[in-house]
Structures are given as C-alpha cells and as structure tokens.
Amino acid sequence: MRNQRKIFVAVLSALVVANMSCSSSNDTSNAAKIVYWTAPSVEVTEFEREIVAEWNSTHPDIQIDWKTIPAGRSSEEVILTAIATKTGPDICSNIFGGFAAQLADAKVIVALDTLPGFREIVEKRKMTNIINKNWFYKGHVYVLPVYINPTMMWYNKKILNELGVSKLPKTYSEFLKLAEKALIPEKRYVLLTDPTSRWFRRWFDYITMYCAAAGGAPYLDIENNNAYFDSEAGIAVTEFYYQIFKNGYASRFEYIDGFKKGKFLAAIKGTGEIVRTKKMYPDLEYVITPMLIPDFYPDDQPVYTLGESKGMVLYSNSKNKKQAWEFMKWFLSDKHDLLWMQKTNLLPTREDLLTNSIFKEYFEENPKLKLYANMVNYSAPLALTPHTVEIQMILNRELWQPIIFGKKNPLEAARDANKTIEKFMKSGP
Amino acid sequence: MNIFKKNEKRKLTGYWLVLPYIIFTAVLWVYPFFWGLVIAFKKWNIISPVKEFVGFDNFLRVSQDPLFWTSIKNVLFFMVAFVPLSIIASLTVAWMLHRIKFLRAFFSIGYLMSYVSAGVAYSIVFMILFSGDGLINTWLEKIGVTIPWFSDARIAMFSIALIVVWKYLGYYALIFLAGLQSIPKTMYEAAEIDGANKWTQFWRITVPMLNPCFTIILVFAVMMSFNVFTEPYLITGGGPLDSTQTPVMQIYYQTFEALHAGYGSSFALMIAAISFAFVFIVRKSVEREAA
Known part of the structure; x- marks a missing residue:
C-alpha cells in the first residue's frame, strides 16, 4: 500500500513537471x-x-x-x-x-x-x-x-634566434636572402605554401601577396572584365613564388601544421590562427610582420594585405x-x-x-x-564576382600549378593566367 | 483452379517482396536519370527556376573541354593501377581466408571494415599518413627516402589507387572467397592424381572456376574507376597539374561549384556512356559461359 502511494506521488509529480514544462514551452x-x-x-x-x-x-x-x-x-x-x-x-x-x-x-x-x-x-x-x-x-x-x-607574415621565433636574425625581411630579395640561410634541404623549409589546387587557398598565398605588391589595388576589374595578374605586381609575385619553389624553399608536399611544428620558418596566416595556435601549440613563439613586398615598392607607401x-x-x-x-x-x-x-x-x-x-x-x-x-x-577586399570559383580555378591551372612544378616561366604563367581569365570574364561560362 | 490461385498468390507475394527495391530504384535511380537527361539539354544554375533549352550545345562543349579528356586519361591510368592491384591483393586475401579455419569470420569481417568506412574519414587519415611529415614518410626518411605521394604528378593517381585498393580489398576478397569455397575439392584431388603441381592446379582449375568472380570484380572495378571521387576530391583537389582530376570531380565542380548543372549533367551522361562501353568490352572479353 505504501509502495502504491509512493508510485502515485511519483507519477503525479512527473505529470506536474511535464505540465509545467509544456506550459513553459507554450510560451514559445x-x-x-x-x-x-x-x-x-x-x-x-x-x-x-x-x-x-x-x-x-x-x-x-x-x-x-x-x-x-x-x-x-x-x-x-x-x-x-x-x-x-x-x-x-x-x-x-x-x-x-x-x-x-x-x-x-x-x-x-x-x-x-x-x-x-x-x-x-x-x-x-x-x-x-x-x-x-x-x-x-x-x-x-x-x-x-x-x-x-587580414593576412600577415608569421616567423618562427626559435628558428630566427637559431639563425641569429634580428631584422626581419620586408622585401622579396631580403626574404630570399634569409631563405638561403634558413633552408635545410628535406629537413626545414622556409615559406609554408599550399601546393594544392583548392581554389579558395589562393586567397591566402598568391592573391594576398598580389594585394601587398599592388598597394591594395584590385586584382580584377569586374565592370570592365579586366584582370591584373600580368601587371608589374602580378609578375613580381609570380616570379617570387617561382623562386620559392624552384629553390626548394617551399615544399611540394602538404604538411599538416607545418609551421606550428617548426618545419617552416615562415607562413602567411590570418587572425583566426592566433586562438587555434594558442590552444594546440601553446609553446610556439612567433613574430608577426606585414606582408612581403617587391623590391620596387615605394618606401613611403603603407603595406597592404588581403x-x-x-x-x-x-x-x-x-x-x-x-x-x-x-x-x-x-x-x-x-x-x-x-x-x-x-x-x-x-x-x-x-x-x-x-x-x-x-x-x-x-x-x-x-x-x-x-x-x-x-x-x-x-x-x-576580395573581388566581388559571382565567378570567383571559376577564376581561381583558372589561376590554379594556368599559373599556380605550373609555377610550383616549373612547367612555365613566371612571365608566361602570369600572361597565360591573365589572358584566360579575361577571356572567361568577357565570354562568360 | 486451386493451383492457379496459389500461383497467383505466390506471384503477388513476390511483387510485394521486390516492391521496396522497385520504389528505391524508381526514386533514386530512374527519376534522377531522366531528370539528368532533361537538364543535359538545358542551361540551368540549380537555384534559379529558369532553364534555357540549348539543344546539344552542352554535349558539344563537353567534347571540346580539355578537362573531359584529361579526366578520362586519368581514369585509364587509375584503372591500370587499380584493377591488377585490387585483383591480386583481394585474391591473395581470399586464398588466405580460405586456408585458415580459425577465426575466419572475424578476419573476413575485419577486411570488410574498410569497405564500410566513411570515405571522408579514411581519406583524411590517409592524407595525414602520406603527408610530408606523416607516418609513412617518417619511416621512409630513416632509409633516406621521402615519397611525394600526392604532390608528384607522376605518382599522385597511383597513390589514390592504393587507397581505393585498401577500401575494396575486403569486399572483392569476400567475392573471391565465395568462389573458392564453391570449387569442389575433388577437382584438385583428381588433378593431383594426374600429377598436376600447385601452379598448374591454380591456372587450370582455380582461375577458370573463378571466372564469374573475375568477371563481376572486373565489372565493379571498371565502374568504380569511372566513379572515383571522394579520395582525390579531399586529398589532392585534382592536382598536381590536374593529374588526379576525375570525371565525377568535374561533374561535381561544374554542377555544384560553378553552378552549370546542364553542363555537368551532359558531362555525366557522356562519362556514363564511355563507362558502359568499357563494362561491355570487359564482359565480352572475360566472361565465359558455364560449361
């Protein structure tokens, strides 16, 4: 009998609670x-x-x-x-x-x-x-x-100290000089660069470098269907990456967290990486600088990025x-x-x-x-075009991949990419 | 009369039993196929209600698309690596499973695990394993070698084929195992009495008796080669230098990234026709009528 009463009280309480939760959910x-x-x-x-x-x-x-x-x-x-x-x-x-x-x-x-x-x-x-x-x-x-x-350059502090570097490079030639010093073939690379063809990755290497080299000028003119990858800035960036891969300063392999594991001296990173690095590699020390610029870039101009x-x-x-x-x-x-x-x-x-x-x-x-x-x-800003994917796929095909694997010289790659992208922009898909 | 009624009832039961499969096929195969056929003749961006009829324009453009031919060339390269590797590996596994008595079911299920694993999950695992500082290259470094598994245009497709072989190994091995188990032992005993060695027995008894298994696995392997997608899509993105671009990646890219659904559909139909032709040739050249 006592047990029955207990069960009755429990069921009643459950019904009351259920009813209360129903009425509270009724509010919404x-x-x-x-x-x-x-x-x-x-x-x-x-x-x-x-x-x-x-x-x-x-x-x-x-x-x-x-x-x-x-x-x-x-x-x-x-x-x-x-x-x-x-x-x-x-x-x-x-x-x-x-x-x-x-x-x-x-x-x-x-x-x-x-x-x-x-x-x-x-x-x-x-x-x-x-x-x-x-x-x-x-x-x-x-x-x-x-x-x-925005994207900026990150340098591994431990490697910099090991190399005795106190002044960080600003221009491509300064960076390439440092790269020569930092490279240990097959063991340590210099610039973490994505060798894959994933279209969106070009924002974080070629295009970001372009924006810096061009002083923030757009890489596409959407209204007039023009591309600027074969401009002075575009050719300079293409030449820079050509040298980077040709000399083995970047790996043609994809390294998972290569910079954070100390396999690379430098990398291009966005702000979101700070919190992730703090969580996953709390001991990693690094220095952040503005993007690299070509040697011809005016001294009195601010450095831009993407x-x-x-x-x-x-x-x-x-x-x-x-x-x-x-x-x-x-x-x-x-x-x-x-x-x-x-x-x-x-x-x-x-x-x-x-x-x-x-x-x-x-x-x-x-x-x-x-x-x-x-x-x-x-x-x-990123170019506001509905054909971003196609354009960056062409960039991959005509410029990025041939540069990585040395299939075209920089001038040829920059011109081919520009010509094909402009043709695509003018004629449409 | 009774027999007639009984037959009718049995027929009806049969129809009821196959009904779920018929519905499945109609909804997930027949309808999409005909829908694909319709949009192959249209220009459509998936999200807009406007579909412009363009006749055979999409098909013409596909045939002039260099990536169409590149993707077919890549499939052929994939097939050259995948078909023999998967057959040799799965036949070896099947033979081992056939020989063991202890824990056969356990090992059979174990090999099948790769087949039922999620493509995305194992692709990421392999990407990490084969990366520059991955486990495989870390081992190889000890003997002074590093292999650019996915970043050398000459071997990237071969690396993809290795992963796909791993995936299908257990499935194909089970087909071969069923075939091996169906060969009467008396045939081997008779051959032994006739003085045939193991090698002769393998070529004269095992291989011919496994013909239906070879045929079905070859058909599956050829169809699979034209459908390879998840691994290159996730691992290489089609690179380096388009060496791992596959037809399905192009279909996916055209349809869902560039929003050219009509073009993607005509691409798919042309690939389906080529794939069908390959399957037909394979069946005609391998399949033997049972004696």
Missing part, C-alpha cells in the same frame, strides 16, 4: 522560428551558443533555431545544395562576397539595403566606408559583414524575414563584437576597432591581435 510555441546557420568552427560555435541563448531567452516571440553548417568541404557547396533542395536556412553566416553575388544573381537572397534600419546599423557599427567600398553588388548590399580576416571578409545573408524564401532581420540587426553590437573577438580572434568588420574604448582593453591584453587590427584599413 507560437513564436516565429528562424533557422540560422553558422560556420562549423569550434570558436564560432562557442560564440554563437552564447549569443543564440541570449536572444532566445529575451525574445520569446522569435526563436532562433541555430545549427552549424552541415559537414562538407566548403560552406558554399552545402548551402547551394540546401537551397536547391529547399532545406536551407533563413539566415546564414560565413558567406563571402563572391558567393553572395552568385546567390544574388539567382535571386535567392534579400538586398539588405532595402530593409528598414539598414543605414542606421551600418552607421552605428561604423562600417559606412567598408560597405560603400567593398560590399555593393549591382547597386545593392546583400551581405551584412561580420568579420574581416582582408578575407564574411558575413550574414537573409534568404528570400524565409517566411519570417522581418523577424530574421531584427535578429541580424541585434547581432551587430559593440558588446557582441567584443565577445566575437574574444572567442574567435577574428576582427569585427568595423572602422573604429582601434579607437572604440570597448575594444581598447582587449587589444592591450592581446598585442598580436592589435597588429592585425592595424591592418584593417589597409586590407584589400
């Missing part, structure tokens, strides 16, 4: 559901978890259903497949301009500048110039830029566009930008990074990140 059962996809990175996930929890607890009428972009080699492929199969999200982050241009041409994303409050959020986040210069495509803005990832930048888009087929837009505007705030930087080490896309007091303390505590913040105003 009529809420608009926004499906939100973000980059599948550990650091971004940590940030988004906090942000989404904050939003959902304070906005019972609009609930965010957050997921990381499902596994795939690149976010773009997964998103395209999702759109094609109508299983895509309302909002997606981690979108670069070229991909947004593809989506805009297919009319599957919303022109954000047509939505109420767009100008206010752009001004509030201090990104008016960035938007005006880099994010207009066919007269509209389709991406709300979240972060910028700033890979990504942001959020809103899909046209979203049934809750208004609510999704509310979330996007809320997302971009000083407080969230600071949290974003703390978690991911990626820089928020804004012009006041070094002057806004909210970030001051963080930069003082993280001088390496401040070096990157200094580069934000000297970061050339």
Whole structure:
C-alpha cells in the first residue's frame, strides 16, 4: 500500500513537471522560428551558443533555431545544395562576397539595403566606408559583414634566434636572402605554401601577396572584365613564388601544421590562427610582420594585405524575414563584437576597432591581435564576382600549378593566367 | 483452379517482396536519370527556376573541354593501377581466408571494415599518413627516402589507387572467397592424381572456376574507376597539374561549384556512356559461359 502511494506521488509529480514544462514551452510555441546557420568552427560555435541563448531567452516571440553548417568541404557547396533542395536556412553566416553575388544573381537572397534600419546599423557599427567600398553588388548590399580576416607574415621565433636574425625581411630579395640561410634541404623549409589546387587557398598565398605588391589595388576589374595578374605586381609575385619553389624553399608536399611544428620558418596566416595556435601549440613563439613586398615598392607607401571578409545573408524564401532581420540587426553590437573577438580572434568588420574604448582593453591584453587590427584599413577586399570559383580555378591551372612544378616561366604563367581569365570574364561560362 | 490461385498468390507475394527495391530504384535511380537527361539539354544554375533549352550545345562543349579528356586519361591510368592491384591483393586475401579455419569470420569481417568506412574519414587519415611529415614518410626518411605521394604528378593517381585498393580489398576478397569455397575439392584431388603441381592446379582449375568472380570484380572495378571521387576530391583537389582530376570531380565542380548543372549533367551522361562501353568490352572479353 505504501509502495502504491509512493508510485502515485511519483507519477503525479512527473505529470506536474511535464505540465509545467509544456506550459513553459507554450510560451514559445507560437513564436516565429528562424533557422540560422553558422560556420562549423569550434570558436564560432562557442560564440554563437552564447549569443543564440541570449536572444532566445529575451525574445520569446522569435526563436532562433541555430545549427552549424552541415559537414562538407566548403560552406558554399552545402548551402547551394540546401537551397536547391529547399532545406536551407533563413539566415546564414560565413558567406563571402563572391558567393553572395552568385546567390544574388539567382535571386535567392534579400538586398539588405532595402530593409528598414539598414543605414542606421551600418552607421552605428561604423562600417559606412567598408560597405560603400567593398560590399555593393549591382547597386545593392546583400551581405551584412561580420568579420574581416587580414593576412600577415608569421616567423618562427626559435628558428630566427637559431639563425641569429634580428631584422626581419620586408622585401622579396631580403626574404630570399634569409631563405638561403634558413633552408635545410628535406629537413626545414622556409615559406609554408599550399601546393594544392583548392581554389579558395589562393586567397591566402598568391592573391594576398598580389594585394601587398599592388598597394591594395584590385586584382580584377569586374565592370570592365579586366584582370591584373600580368601587371608589374602580378609578375613580381609570380616570379617570387617561382623562386620559392624552384629553390626548394617551399615544399611540394602538404604538411599538416607545418609551421606550428617548426618545419617552416615562415607562413602567411590570418587572425583566426592566433586562438587555434594558442590552444594546440601553446609553446610556439612567433613574430608577426606585414606582408612581403617587391623590391620596387615605394618606401613611403603603407603595406597592404588581403582582408578575407564574411558575413550574414537573409534568404528570400524565409517566411519570417522581418523577424530574421531584427535578429541580424541585434547581432551587430559593440558588446557582441567584443565577445566575437574574444572567442574567435577574428576582427569585427568595423572602422573604429582601434579607437572604440570597448575594444581598447582587449587589444592591450592581446598585442598580436592589435597588429592585425592595424591592418584593417589597409586590407584589400576580395573581388566581388559571382565567378570567383571559376577564376581561381583558372589561376590554379594556368599559373599556380605550373609555377610550383616549373612547367612555365613566371612571365608566361602570369600572361597565360591573365589572358584566360579575361577571356572567361568577357565570354562568360 | 486451386493451383492457379496459389500461383497467383505466390506471384503477388513476390511483387510485394521486390516492391521496396522497385520504389528505391524508381526514386533514386530512374527519376534522377531522366531528370539528368532533361537538364543535359538545358542551361540551368540549380537555384534559379529558369532553364534555357540549348539543344546539344552542352554535349558539344563537353567534347571540346580539355578537362573531359584529361579526366578520362586519368581514369585509364587509375584503372591500370587499380584493377591488377585490387585483383591480386583481394585474391591473395581470399586464398588466405580460405586456408585458415580459425577465426575466419572475424578476419573476413575485419577486411570488410574498410569497405564500410566513411570515405571522408579514411581519406583524411590517409592524407595525414602520406603527408610530408606523416607516418609513412617518417619511416621512409630513416632509409633516406621521402615519397611525394600526392604532390608528384607522376605518382599522385597511383597513390589514390592504393587507397581505393585498401577500401575494396575486403569486399572483392569476400567475392573471391565465395568462389573458392564453391570449387569442389575433388577437382584438385583428381588433378593431383594426374600429377598436376600447385601452379598448374591454380591456372587450370582455380582461375577458370573463378571466372564469374573475375568477371563481376572486373565489372565493379571498371565502374568504380569511372566513379572515383571522394579520395582525390579531399586529398589532392585534382592536382598536381590536374593529374588526379576525375570525371565525377568535374561533374561535381561544374554542377555544384560553378553552378552549370546542364553542363555537368551532359558531362555525366557522356562519362556514363564511355563507362558502359568499357563494362561491355570487359564482359565480352572475360566472361565465359558455364560449361
């Protein structure tokens, strides 16, 4: 009998708890559901978890259903497949301009500048110039830029000390001189360079070097279908990489974490690498400098780099566009930008990074990140073309791979790449 | 009358039993095939509702695409490495499995593990194993050799073939094992009485009796060669110098990266036709009618 009573009390308690949880979920059962996809990175996930929890607890009428972009080699492929199969999200982050241009041409994303409050959020986040210069495509803005990832040179401090190097190279010839000293054939290389044909990797070697060599000038003129890979800067960069591979300063093998394991003296890295290096190779000491420049580069000019930048888009087929837009505007705030930087080490896309007091303390505590913040105003944007993939595949085929394997001389490679890319831009796919 | 009814019932049961497979084939094979056929004649970017009819233009462009021919050349190179390696390795494993009595099922399942492993997972494992500072090269360094497995255009496809051999080894070995087990022992005993040595027995009894297994494995291997994708896609991205570009990589790139679905579809149909021709030739030249 006593046991029966116990069971009755337990069942009753369970029913009460279940009822309570049902009623609490009822609070959000009529809420608009926004499906939100973000980059599948550990650091971004940590940030988004906090942000989404904050939003959902304070906005019972609009609930965010957050997921990381499902596994795939690149976010773009997964998103395209999702759109094609109508299983895509309302909002997606981690979108670069070229991909947004593809989506805009297919009319599957919303022109954000047509939505109420767009100008206010752009001004509030201090990104008016960035938007005006880099994010207009066919007269509209389709991406709300979240972060910028400028690239810089990293040098292994231990190897530098071993070589007795106190002054780091600025120009190609200074670097090649150091390379001669640093190379131990088959044992230690000099510049970590990706030898593969993956199209997006060219942003982090050839194109970033081009932007530095050209003083931040664009590598493509989308309006007039011109490419500049056979310009003085383009030829200089091609010649530089030709020398790097010809002399064995870079490996034709792919090394996993080659720089971090001390197999390479130098590498080109973005800001996001700082947090990952700290986690996985806490003892690694390194020095960060601006990108290398050709010998002819004027002394009085600032050194530029490439700033890979990504942001959020809103899909046209979203049934809750208004609510999704509310979330996007809320997302971009000083407080969230600071949290974003703390978690991911990626820089928020804004012009006041070094002057806004909210970030001051963080930069003082993280001088390496401040070096990157200094580069934000000297970061050339990615070309805003829907044919980014095709163009960079041509670059791989006509220039990068032949240079690595010595199949063409630098001039020939630069001219072939330029000619083929321009032909493609003019005639279309 | 009763017999008639019974037969009808049995027929119906048969149809019910094959229905899931018919649905599976219709949804996942027949429909996509015809859809692919339709879009091969159109210009379409997957995400837009607009599909422009372009006739045979896509097919013409594919035939003029140097990467189409490069990918076929790469498949032939892959086949030259993959087919003999996989047959020799799987036949050896099958023979060993056939000889052992203890833990045969355990080893058979063990070899099959590679076949059921996720392509992405093992490709990444092999990429790390074969990388410049990977385990294989670290061992080789001790004897003063380093092999650029994936970064030398001359051997990159061969390295990919090695990985695919590892994947299919267990599956093909099981087919051979079934074949070996079906050969009557009396044939070997009779041959021994006639004075045939092991080598003669292998060539005169084992190989001819395994003809159906050779045929099916060759057909599978040829079809597989035209379908290789995950390993080069993840490991080499088609490089170096396009030496590991495969037809399916091109189809995937054209369809999902460059958004030329019509072009990708016509590419796929042309590759399917070539693959079918190869399979036909292989069957005609290898398959023997059972006596």
